[in-house]
Amino acid sequence: MSTSNGNSQPSDSPKPNGPFWSGGAAERNALAELLYLMGSDARGADALPAVPILMRIVREGNTLFAEGAQAEAIYFIRAGTFKTFRTAEDGYEQVLGFAGRTELVGFESLSTGHYASAAVALEDSSVYALLLRDLLSVGQRNAGLDRTVLQAVSRAMVRRGELAGVMSAVAAEVKLARFFVHLSDFMRVAGQSALTFHLRMSRRDIASYLGVAHETISRAIAALVNLQLVSVHARDVQIRDMRGLQALCGGTRQPVHDSNARHA
Amino acid sequence: MSTSNGNSQPSDSPKPNGPFWSGGAAERNALAELLYLMGSDARGADALPAVPILMRIVREGNTLFAEGAQAEAIYFIRAGTFKTFRTAEDGYEQVLGFAGRTELVGFESLSTGHYASAAVALEDSSVYALLLRDLLSVGQRNAGLDRTVLQAVSRAMVRRGELAGVMSAVAAEVKLARFFVHLSDFMRVAGQSALTFHLRMSRRDIASYLGVAHETISRAIAALVNLQLVSVHARDVQIRDMRGLQALCGGTRQPVHDSNARHA
DNA sequence: CGCGCGATTGAAGCGACTCAACGGCAGTGG
DNA sequence: CCACTGCCGTTGAGTCGCTTCAATCGCGCG
Structure with a gap:
């Protein structure tokens, strides 16, 4: 769908006959x-x-x-x-x-x-x-x-x-988590690594797709990294805790900011 | 799509032969x-x-x-x-x-x-x-x-x-305005009144569709009514200022700088 | 009549948007 | 070769609006 592991082999003879x-x-x-x-x-x-x-x-x-x-x-x-x-x-x-x-x-x-x-x-x-x-x-x-x-x-x-x-989720981290999980699924069915992939789109595109500001994507990525769920360098993503990531996807409404302290 | 003017005539002989x-x-x-x-x-x-x-x-x-x-x-x-x-x-x-x-x-x-x-x-x-x-x-x-x-x-x-x-719009009133305009379009192509229609879905359903809390829908409706754009009684909607409503639909998010699309 | 559900309204908190500045990188042209 | 220029990505600070919790009202229905 959106990524590839640096494989996209142009091997099988694309060579077009005309300009288009x-x-x-x-x-x-x-x-x-x-x-x-x-x-x-x-x-x-x-x-x-x-x-x-x-x-x-x-x-x-x-x-x-x-x-x-x-x-x-x-x-x-x-x-x-x-x-x-x-x-x-x-x-x-x-x-x-x-x-x-x-x-x-x-x-x-x-x-x-x-x-x-x-x-x-x-x-x-x-x-x-x-x-x-x-x-x-x-x-x-x-x-x-x-x-x-x-x-x-x-x-x-x-x-x-x-x-x-993905857009229905309230918290930006949840949207991003779902996005990553979907990406991972796509990579898996494509027969490639489901845990390591390369984003082909800019943060701006992701932000537009998820319905948030692009700065929020940066912050959400930082949040997921802090939670030890993923590693992100530039556009290379590695999923470190798929279970945790999927657990995060569960929340739809209500902020995930877990809060052990319910109001007393 | 979602409404009818109380016409939905069951006239043309639905009568099923069996239970289903x-x-x-x-x-x-x-x-x-x-x-x-x-x-x-x-x-x-x-x-x-x-x-x-x-x-x-x-x-x-x-x-x-x-x-x-x-x-x-x-x-x-x-x-x-x-x-x-x-x-x-x-x-x-x-x-x-x-x-x-x-x-x-x-x-x-x-x-x-x-x-x-x-x-x-x-x-x-x-x-x-x-x-x-x-x-x-x-x-x-x-x-x-x-x-x-x-x-x-x-x-x-x-x-x-x-x-x-509709979900990409930031302000709830904008989402709702787009929803109403879409509804109106649907009514028009269906050959019915484009300015007066009946909502067949609950506020909760609208809220879920637009990606906001259902209370926000109530407030957004009140806002559009205050702006003299529509009249709403229960689930009956009357559009009073279609131009204004469409003008409200314009706002999305801050424009993204051109970027892609080098040469077509 | 009471119960539940839909809808509205109020109050309070916080999360995302906006504006802004900065560093890094690639392409460009002097 | 190196400044110059966009663009991407990140980070900070402040404001605004939506979410959440809560109470109330109206209405249909058993």
């Missing part, structure tokens, strides 16, 4: 790769209708799509990390989420034809693009792809729900 | 009705494969599905209002959203097989159920239904993003 898009003869392979990436069994992947899948490389800091732009495609992330956010009239950036390998971005555009949020790469990344006109075409559907899309969207919905979960 | 499900000969009609309800053009609705659509009545206060339960179906709301929420270990209810006519609930279950949140009817309601096994079946797909599902899910994603939008 690759395609042509490679499309058939791209579709099979996409289904494999997203965890679908590739049964019948050879007997597929001609659903073109394009690949696109996005360098760190570049935008995959802009908020409000005419929607052309939805994107499956092949490698790298993105943040999605909306920009208010006053310029405030509300981060809606971080998306990594195997995740889907840009899907909200399907109902309106315009992207409801922007997506920017937090590191050099690559995505598979599925054009909307192919997704909505009546004929020549690919059942495997359809199922893959539905499942990916379902997961995206779950992650949006988690956003509400 | 209706079906049988009416299924063919139900599919056509569903497509019409969701705004799809019903072209070729007669030449549909046999996709069974079941209808279900849910009385006020009853649960459509429970959090964590094995998922059987996703639901298109035909009439009424639901709230979706997750319950923390300490019993705190985090409201994830309110869903009304033409909206979709339960979709998150698709990726895990279990419902990630619970759905409870806030008034007597009826839904169309689309069984997961039909949704995921490889053969005999209905292109119109597929497209309808995708669009409904897209809209649900947009609404989840709006949740982040």
Whole structure:
């Protein structure tokens, strides 16, 4: 979703044909790769209708799509990390989420034809693009792809729900603890170390995502470090007490400032 | 989404055949009705494969599905209002959203097989159920239904993003103002009065949805009334100054300096 | 009628926001 | 090569607003 252990191997031949898009003869392979990436069994992947899948490389800091732009495609992330956010009239950036390998971005555009949020790469990344006109075409559907899309969207919905979960916590340390636990879970299912990972986003982005001021993130990190729950150096995070961290996540309302002394 | 003007006519013959499900000969009609309800053009609705659509009545206060339960179906709301929420270990209810006519609930279950949140009817309601096994079946797909599902899910994603939008506001009055504006928008697109509507949810539910204490909701309502922006009696809301209300929505947080997005 | 629940209002404390300053780091251009 | 300039991250101090605890009122319901 948001981190990587310095692995993100650019090994598997991204090399695009054009400035933006690759395609042509490679499309058939791209579709099979996409289904494999997203965890679908590739049964019948050879007997597929001609659903073109394009690949696109996005360098760190570049935008995959802009908020409000005419929607052309939805994107499956092949490698790298993105943040999605909306920009208010006053310029405030509300981060809606971080998306990594195997995740889907840009899907909200399907109902309106315009992207409801922007997506920017937090590191050099690559995505598979599925054009909307192919997704909505009546004929020549690919059942495997359809199922893959539905499942990916379902997961995206779950992650949006988690956003509400982290923002609902009152105390900033609790929000941050939940954020770290979610990150750890993501690393684990990605087959990487669940206790050591690298933040790909700035403190500001985290703050926006959690709904607090960015200074509060600094202080919350310091608090978790003081509690011996984690070690943080720059953007490298090491979880030292997962149990304690999860215990901290429990509190929703009511401050966690434990206070053994109830008022007498 | 969440309100109705006391119209919700139970006229169009809900009458279920069994205790829970209706079906049988009416299924063919139900599919056509569903497509019409969701705004799809019903072209070729007669030449549909046999996709069974079941209808279900849910009385006020009853649960459509429970959090964590094995998922059987996703639901298109035909009439009424639901709230979706997750319950923390300490019993705190985090409201994830309110869903009304033409909206979709339960979709998150698709990726895990279990419902990630619970759905409870806030008034007597009826839904169309689309069984997961039909949704995921490889053969005999209905292109119109597929497209309808995708669009409904897209809209649900947009609404989840709006949740982040309301929770990101700092001041409680701003959150509430945004909530009212969203409600008004929903009423308008539903073809009802955009300035007068009835809240179907409790103050507590609103508070949970907006991420504040329920007492704060009372005070925020009083503040908006004092500002002559709205009138509120019990759960009946009348918007008196839509411009002022929208102006209040503007405030988010201090603007974040441009930063990212180097060259598009 | 009494009980419970929803809603409102008051009082007090504290936690997060805001403003501000500082150090470190990377990119840039003289 | 090194100042210069942003940006990121941290830390401090003060104010404000929300949370929490508490009491009260109205209403529906058994």
